[in-house]
Amino acid sequence: xxxxxxxDNVYWVGAIDWNIRDFHGYSTYKGTTYNAYLILDDKITxxxxxxxxxxxxxxxxxxxLIDPARIDYLIVNHVEMDHAGxxxxxxxxxxxxxxxxxxxxxxxxxxxxxxxxxxxxxxKTGQSISLGKKTVQFIETRMLHWPDSMFSYLPQDKxxxxxxxxxxxxxxNERFDDQVDMAELMAHAAKYYANILLLYSPLVQKLLAxxxxxxxxxxxxxxxxxxxxxxxxxxxxxxxxxxxxxETAQKAxxxxxxxxxxxxxxxxxxxxxxxxxxxxxKLMNLKVNHRSEIMTEVLDAKxxxxxxxxxxxxxxxxxxxxxxxxxxxxxxxxxxxxxxxxGWSGEAVGQINQYFEEMKFTLxxxxxxxLYGPNEADLQNCAALGQQIGRMIKEQxx
Amino acid sequence: MKKYVCSVCGFxxxxxxxxxxxxxxxxxxxxxxPDSWVCPVCGASKDQFEAx
Numbered sequence: 358x359x360x361x362x363x364x365d366n367v368y369w370v371g372a373i374d375w376n377i378r379d380f381h382g383y384s385t386y387k388g389t390t391y392n393a394y395l396i397l398d399d400k401i402t403x404x405x406x407x408x409x410x411x412x413x414x415x416x417x418x419x420x421x422l423i424d425p426a427r428i429d430y431l432i433v434n435h436v437e438m439d440h441a442g443x444x445x446x447x448x449x450x451x452x453x454x455x456x457x458x459x460x461x462x463x464x465x466x467x468x469x470x471x472x473x474x475x476x477x478x479x480x481k482t483g484q485s486i487s488l489g490k491k492t493v494q495f496i497e498t499r500m501l502h503w504p505d506s507m508f509s510y511l512p513q514d515k516x517x518x519x520x521x522x523x524x525x526x527x528x529x530n531e532r533f534d535d536q537v538d539m540a541e542l543m544a545h546a547a548k549y550y551a552n553i554l555l556l557y558s559p560l561v562q563k564l565l566a567x568x569x570x571x572x573x574x575x576x577x578x579x580x581x582x583x584x585x586x587x588x589x590x591x592x593x594x595x596x597x598x599x600x601x602x603x604e605t606a607q608k609a610x611x612x613x614x615x616x617x618x619x620x621x622x623x624x625x626x627x628x629x630x631x632x633x634x635x636x637x638x639k640l641m642n643l644k645v646n647h648r649s650e651i652m653t654e655v656l657d658a659k660x661x662x663x664x665x666x667x668x669x670x671x672x673x674x675x676x677x678x679x680x681x682x683x684x685x686x687x688x689x690x691x692x693x694x695x696x697x698x699x700g701w702s703g704e705a706v707g708q709i710n711q712y713f714e715e716m717k718f719t720l721x722x723x724x725x726x727x728l729y730g731p732n733e734a735d736l737q738n739c740a741a742l743g744q745q746i747g748r749m750i751k752e753q754x755x
Numbered sequence: 756m757k758k759y760v761c762s763v764c765g766f767x768x769x770x771x772x773x774x775x776x777x778x779x780x781x782x783x784x785x786x787x788x789p790d791s792w793v794c795p796v797c798g799a800s801k802d803q804f805e806a807x
Contacts, residue, residue, distance in 0.1 A: 504764065
């Protein structure tokens with residue numbers, strides 16, 4: 358690739374990863390990008406690096422603008438390997454005068470075994486550095502999504518370089534939001550939020566308030582993954598406000614796995630009940646849906662209904678996977694119910710309910726258990742449960 | 756003395772250990788931590804801790 362000017366003397370110099378399909382357990386079926394930015398000023402500054410295998414792409418982009426040895430400052434907004442994985446390589450190569458990072462950034466780079474002799478310069482929220490004509494102001498964003506995370510803001514350019522916030526996994530050769538389909542872009546951004554940031558929603562709310570309080574004028578947001586928000590940066594800020602308040606729609610997700618189709622029949626009957634109440638419903642079989650796709654649907658769903666047969670006195674392993682994952686991401690204020698068929702012991706429904714209780718979901722019913730195969734009456738019960746939940750959703754979500 | 760858990764990142768404050776890196780000696784109960792003390796891992800404030 359080649360560098361792309363995003364502002365006067367500010368360039369995207371990152372890398373596009375067209376091939377990645379599994380990003381630490383998150384399905385990236387359309388790849389991703391690792392964005393890094395080069396600021397040309399009296400002090401030439403590189404903001405973030407890229408995942409290690411892409412370091413030559415980064416350098417190649419920089420070389421088309423300047424000799425990389427001229428880089429004076431390196432800013433590390435986040436120490437995760439997809440952004441800081443080339444910090445050691447770049448530092449040894451260009452020997453920057455300073456490496457700016459948050460207090461936790463320094464601590465965590467040392468914990469990643471980077472040399473303690475590097476010229477770290479710790480910065481905190483509100484601190485600024487002058488690059489010559491341009492200034493960079495830092496805003497710590499602890500736990501959004503790691504303890505070391507921070508934003509770099511260029512007031513003269515009204516540019517917020519936002520690290521992992523406001524990004525999405527989507528490999529494109531377009532660099533800006535106004536060059537791609539908005540609906541698809543927002544879908545990727547929602548998936549990113551649901552799978553990476555949902556559990557920190559209370560902190561997102563605080564951060565949005567803090568950004569407002571600091572009075573930052575923002576006309577462009579440049580995240581470390583995916584597209585740069587140039588045409589409509591307000592759209593992603595508003596979406597983050599909505600998602601972090603965990604606003605829901607009149608929507609349900611029915612998640613299940615099945616051994617001999619009994620639990621599956623129950624799932625279909627529940628969907629039928631929800632459909633009779635006009636509730637938008639996603640039926641997600643765990644054998645064919647990735648956990649990160651399911652979480653994306655959970656994000657704005659009001660009801661989560663989970664079904665599993667009982668296998669060896671337990672829920673099916675796929676159900677344990679999604680419930681463990683979901684619990685960690687801390688969705689709140691959901692209506693829930695469990696269902697499943699069994700042959701003799703039938704522990705699955707109770708075990709799913711335990712997860713629901715830990716997540717403080719409201720149980721719509723104690724759950725439906727069916728011995729071996731559901732008969733007509735069982736399926737009617739399932740449909741009735743779907744309808745009952747549908748009515749609850751309509752009462753609670755206007 | 757009770758341990759306290761950070762609701763943001765899961766760090767556990769153990770009074771028996773204190774937080775020596777931030778000048779909190781071993782044996783300091785959670786209640787006696789100054790209001791300015793923050794989670795040493797993620798920076799969350801004291802009020803975001805819950806008793807274990």
